[in-house]
Amino acid sequence: MTDEIVFYHNPQSRAQMAHWMLEEVGAPYRIVPIDFEKGEHKAPAFLALNPMGKLPTIVHRGTVVTETAAIIAYLADTFPQAKLAPAIGDPARGTYYRWLFFGAGCFEPALLDEMMKRPPPPRKAAVGWGDYNDVVTTLKTALAKGPYLLGEAFSAADVYLGSEIRWAMMFGAPGLKGEKVFDDYAARLAARPALQRTMGAKQAG
């Protein structure tokens, strides 16, 4: 069985986050371009891998992994030489999980509420992500010490949550751009050679 990761990709999607992570770990991978316009993500062959018909999706050693955070965490664990996840048993692993899950479970839905101008929920206490302002304040506190979410060590949590923050800044989500803590963090991430290698990636295999 080949060790090559098959990476279903479209540069205009969350697959960009997984692409950055693939470059960070230095894993051997092959891009399968998915053309949204042509509906290739809804073709039976792709739906057989990911019935959600969404990117990113990877296949490695016969296993399909979907969900950006899961792919990024999987790659960190599968390629430990990249040192992008604290070891199991290290207390920093708790912080690492905290921010990975916060990205998927809180920041993303709160950001989409904000970007889509969804009305505030009637009972904020019952909504797992609270609201956008609380989420941004929490992130600001998390990054205040820096330079990364885990302190000195850059990790896969920065690849995931950092990608979301960069995306939110790019689209002008409030409370981020112009705030020193986020501007500095975004600049540190932008300087990562692995991220730079993915910029302008063509829609080609």
Ligand SMILES: N[C@@H](CCC(=O)N[C@@H](CS)C(=O)NCC(=O)O)C(=O)O
């Ligand atoms: N929960 C998924 C969301 C993935 C997702 O929504 N991907 C979008 C692109 S950014 C997609 O493939 N959309 C195509 C569609 O649903 O038709 C994750 O975190 O990876």
